[in-house]
Amino acid sequence: MNLISNLKQSTSNCIQSLYGINITPEQVLVNATKPEFEGDYTIVLFAFVKQLGKSPEVLGNELGNAMLAAMPGTITNFNIVKGFLNFTISNQYWFDYIKHLSPENLLPKIESPRKIMVEYSSPNTNKPLHLGHLRNNFLGWSIAEILKIQGNDVVKTCIVNDRGIHICKSMIAWQLFANGATPEDTNQKGDHFVGDYYVKFNDAYKAQVAELVAGGMTHDIAEKEAPIQKGAQEMLLKWEQGDDATLELWKRMNSWVYAGFETTYKKIGSDFAKTYFESNTYLLGKELVNQGLAKKVFYQKEDGSVWIDLTADGLDEKIVRRKDGTSVYITQDIGLAEMKQEEFNTDASIYVVGDEQNYHFKVLKLICQKLQLPASDGIFHLSYGMVELPTGKMKSREGTVVDADDLVDEMINISKEKTESLGKVNEFTPSQLSELYNTIGLGALKFFLLRVDPKKKMIFNPEESIDFHGFTGPFIQYTHARIKSILRKTGTSISLTNSELLPLEKALAIELSNFPAVINEAAETLDPSKVAIYTFNLAKLFNTFYAEHSISNADTEEKKQLRIQLGILTAATLQKGMHVLGIAVPEQM
């Protein structure tokens, strides 16, 4: 049990034995003591003052003395300022703490691991990945790793939206404008190649609409009558009828896209235990709709369309099957939920999907619950905010998207220039250099996107490149590399003897001890930014320590040993923290 839990439990026990009143450990608020006051941890007394009918001073004294007796050797002193009871923790406690900590036991495994699915990425096959997808990919991967490092069994999955009208748009544009060209001919990445035809479709479509409007047609009708739009719709119909030529073209173009995606996924580190394709799953939901009709979860209107009434749950009525019998988006998701559950039988299923779909997922979960699908209570929508440009939302049709591959390449380039200008790794081989540039460039990008609370929308300014200084990935990578550089010189076999910790040494010990709680909180709230902020604070604290105290030239041998141990533990904690963010830390940079 960690110190903070002990303090809470002990406070609860002491209040029980002093006053006979039951306060649960969870009700006890323990904070780190503010630097301007004496002490390490603070218990906020105000919460109990009224219930216990004591003044904060009297309560503080009685509780303080009882705690002193309850945790001998750990608590050495206490003081009371207003309603705050500050405890000083013994030097011996912290010394023993870091003595027994090692890179192998930084994180205790949780007692009751669960099997959890994380679905993320979810690309469309009509265009390449953009900045928004990067946030999704990094978040999904990180959440999965955070849950995994706790000891859970995690399955990463991906659903590819590989069918529908948007795919047909790229297909028809290719037929019309490509003259049979392929990605190989044009030396282009397949996803970009196909994406270009999606853009070409929209350009042609706009031109045709404008022409029709000029000829006297209203805008609304022109949008429906534009020949290229009609062509796309006919193509969709043919696809659904299983027309051979259409299916062949569809498979061919999708295969180009998958090759492109694979390159990008490999580069950014996304991986999946299983990839689902909507073209394989979209029919399944229909059967569940029939079952739902039989169970009277759904009802049919006169025109034949099928609905669910969610007004009792504070939502609207929602269509689940069109009058022509075709499935809607949510029907497919019901089918997919069932399919995943059958295959993996997980306790929980986390969907990493943008917050524009909040309503959709509320409905999905409710429907699954009402259909009594297994584990539908475990459905959780990890809703993240959009990445916006200073000018507003990114729109692929208007060419205002920040392309994922371009951005990744740019970041790697900047890290190359920066590294070269510093000239610290001149002895690296070309392949080591290239790996380092990747590590740093991607580290900067991933950290930038993960350091913000996922729920909040974030703004990305393409005019200003992502920083390599301050609250950034490279800052932490640098701190790690510097520690490793020291450890290469001092060696890492050490023997610790008792010594009095200096304030910065103690501060490091306390910060290191917070790591498990941070991981647990990040897992509970599904928020990697907690880990990002923690690793930054730890690195910053170590840098302050580094500037203040020498490790290899410490005054005494026992100090040197102690500081080497702090270095080992800090480096290992930074490495683990960054790992769950998908960021590698170099030995040298």
Next chain:
RNA sequence: GGUCCCGUAGUUCAAUGGAUAGAACGGAUGUUUCCUAAACAUUAAAUGCAGGUUCGAUUCCUGCCGGGACCA
């Protein structure tokens, strides 16, 4: 029309109802005979507006103003 989310230094982000609202970038000023200056130190700078609940509100409630998303 209905539902939901968001307004914190110049900018991008923090702050389970707790002490004097933290960081980073940008601005100003310093630090390299000594373990990597992608670093460290000092400094100026903010809770949209008006009420309410509370010992205590950036946080909870109401209204307003401003931005965004979704449903039909």
